Amino acid sequence: MVVGDIATGTEVLVIGAGPGGYVAAIRAAQLGLDTTLVEKDAYGGVCLNRGCIPSKALITGADTAHGAASAERMGIHADPAVDMAALSSWKDDVVDQLTGGVEKLCKANGVNLIEGTAEFDGEGSVRVMHGGDGQGSETIEYEHAIVATGSRPIQIPGFEYDEEHVLSSTGALNLTSVPEDLLVVGAGYIGMELSTTYAKLGTNVEVIEMLDSALPVYEDDVARVVRKRAEELGVGFNFGEGASEWEETVDGGVRLTTETDDGEQSTYEADHILVAVGRQPVTDTLGLDAIGLEPTEAGFLESDEFGETDVENVYAVGDVAGEPMLAHKASAEGEVVAEHIAGEPSAMDFQSIPGAVFTDPEIGTVGMTETEAEEAGFEPVVGQMPMNASGRALTMDEPDGFARIVADAETEFVLGAQIVAPEASELIGEVGLAIEMGATLEDLASTVHTHPTLSEAVMEAAMNAQGHAVHTLNR
Numbered sequence: 001m002v003v004g005d006i007a008t009g010t011e012v013l014v015i016g017a018g019p020g021g022y023v024a025a026i027r028a029a030q031l032g033l034d035t036t037l038v039e040k041d042a043y044g045g046v047c048l049n050r051g052c053i054p055s056k057a058l059i060t061g062a063d064t065a066h067g068a069a070s071a072e073r074m075g076i077h078a079d080p081a082v083d084m085a086a087l088s089s090w091k092d093d094v095v096d097q098l099t100g101g102v103e104k105l106c107k108a109n110g111v112n113l114i115e116g117t118a119e120f121d122g123e124g125s126v127r128v129m130h131g132g133d134g135q136g137s138e139t140i141e142y143e144h145a146i147v148a149t150g151s152r153p154i155q156i157p158g159f160e161y162d163e164e165h166v167l168s169s170t171g172a173l174n175l176t177s178v179p180e181d182l183l184v185v186g187a188g189y190i191g192m193e194l195s196t197t198y199a200k201l202g203t204n205v206e207v208i209e210m211l212d213s214a215l216p217v218y219e220d221d222v223a224r225v226v227r228k229r230a231e232e233l234g235v236g237f238n239f240g241e242g243a244s245e246w247e248e249t250v251d252g253g254v255r256l257t258t259e260t261d262d263g264e265q266s267t268y269e270a271d272h273i274l275v276a277v278g279r280q281p282v283t284d285t286l287g288l289d290a291i292g293l294e295p296t297e298a299g300f301l302e303s304d305e306f307g308e309t310d311v312e313n314v315y316a317v318g319d320v321a322g323e324p325m326l327a328h329k330a331s332a333e334g335e336v337v338a339e340h341i342a343g344e345p346s347a348m349d350f351q352s353i354p355g356a357v358f359t360d361p362e363i364g365t366v367g368m369t370e371t372e373a374e375e376a377g378f379e380p381v382v383g384q385m386p387m388n389a390s391g392r393a394l395t396m397d398e399p400d401g402f403a404r405i406v407a408d409a410e411t412e413f414v415l416g417a418q419i420v421a422p423e424a425s426e427l428i429g430e431v432g433l434a435i436e437m438g439a440t441l442e443d444l445a446s447t448v449h450t451h452p453t454l455s456e457a458v459m460e461a462a463m464n465a466q467g468h469a470v471h472t473l474n475r
Helices: 021-030 044-050 051-071 084-108 167-171 187-202 218-231 327-341 370-375 391-395 424-437 439-448 458-464
Strands: 005-013 036-038 110-115 117-121 125-129 137-147 151-154 181-186 204-209 237-239 242-248 255-261 266-271 274-275 279-282 314-316 356-357 360-366 380-386 404-406 415-421
Touching: 005 021, 021 036, 021 084, 021 137, 021 327, 036 137, 044 051, 044 084, 044 167, 051 084, 051 167, 051 187, 084 110, 110 424, 117 137, 137 327, 167 187, 167 242, 167 274, 181 187, 181 255, 181 266, 187 204, 187 218, 187 356, 204 266, 218 237, 218 360, 218 415, 242 274, 255 274, 266 360, 356 424, 360 424, 370 380, 370 404, 370 415, 380 458, 391 458, 404 439, 404 458, 415 424, 415 439, 424 458
Parallel strands: 005 036, 005 137, 036 110, 137 314, 181 204, 181 274, 204 237
Antiparallel strands: 117 125, 125 137, 151 279, 242 255, 255 266, 356 360, 360 415, 380 404, 404 415
């Protein structure tokens, strides 16, 4: 202990107040455990402050403006003006409401909140450094520690984030004026979401991607729908090119140089460069050597189905625990760890964790693809419903995409789904529940769905897998 430290003790110490950490802290306190939550920045973590919530607020604003400007087919003529500063302010108000709510919920459930940066200084002990001159530090002794420190954007060498010329996703979400031209390095889900958003706001967007496709982790026919829509919005794609260097132009903009594997170079100019090449776990600031905990080469903390790491009574949840790096997965892990510590029968099950990309149209996935089902030893049967046969999708003027269900041919148990459609992030929940409860194609097909709704596509896809769909041709 450092001289002058204040020493306290707690049963459960949670480091990081993102969607994994604050959920773990609240659940532990609900179960009667003395719980302390340490946060160095802002309650809600990246998700609420710099990721999920602000990006969806900005996406909603862009969709509203673009929808009004492109509704001539419906007989609606409008030329909306986007006040980016006002849109950003509204976004920030949404964030403030939610982060303030997290803090209130923690306090209401009896969680002890401490602001500062935590670092392990020995078995069962963490030192918390408080920010500001003269704030000092304190030592917290714990029985159980939960690491929930989240992730940060990956930096490309030579492209350090100054949030003026070179933007991280955080910087892109905080712009107060709509850029005329934007270069986006990376065509993963973050790059595609923000490319689509700014294109709808009127920005000329060029995407630079080293690989040969957008959204490479998704099946080709899923990614193709989103890429086609982005191109219709004016987004340009430059595949097989890696960002090599940049410089400021005389007018204060940026000039980006790219290079292919063959050494061919290209240059692009814009107002900003947004680097969106992925995220990495924040585990290098924790002093893990002090407790003998070694991250993987990628920086993750390996853990079991209860969230426990190789060090007894030290747990990891959320992005630091590995893929998928999703807020809702972090929250589920937080609950499991808290319940396990409290002696409750709880363990993590990853088979029905959904994923979503908020592009246009959205992507929702859960469980296995057809290929993954085959690799797992199943004989899969697949059913699909195109959205251009959905009455509700057509009345929304959103006919692109499809809903696909994957099931086991012998038992008809639902194994997975891939949906690319408006509101796919909402639709995928039904299939997630089906997988979780062990439902069959018949369960989905025989459940009467409201008409006209997008969710009917899920029912029809299940019927198509059985060979008796009514509103689409059977395979």
